[in-house]
Amino acid sequence: MKSQIASSVTQTLAALVLGFAALLASVSASAKEAVWIDVRSGSEYQSDHIAGVPLIPHSEIRAGVGALNIDKDTPIKLFCRSGGRAGVAKTALEEMGYTNVENLGGIADARKVREKSE
Secondary structure: HHHHHHHHHHHHOOOOOOOHHHHHHHHOOOOOOOOOEEOOHHHHHHHOOOOOOOOOOOHHHHHHHHHHOOOOOOOEEEOOOOOOOHHHHHHHHHHHOOOOOOEEEEEEHHHHHHHHHO
């Protein structure tokens, strides 16, 4: 049981690290390109995610985005399972001064938007 929990924690941490690396790479490429963020839980991200979109759980959005030092007017696109947690994250980012934050709703909605933009 402990090894299963440790493995799950390790996988979640690896997903977070890879997510932050992808986010940093996208931010450094162009400050005005949209930054996509999955604000679901680590286990949801492990089970299904959009390739190249990092995970920053909604409960960690202030620290996660704040540490990136991106411009306050950079487009940020958030999604979760149904839009509720993305709404919470959007409000938090707006309180931090971010001016171009969008709640895309659920992951299925985000996939549709992403497909149209590619």
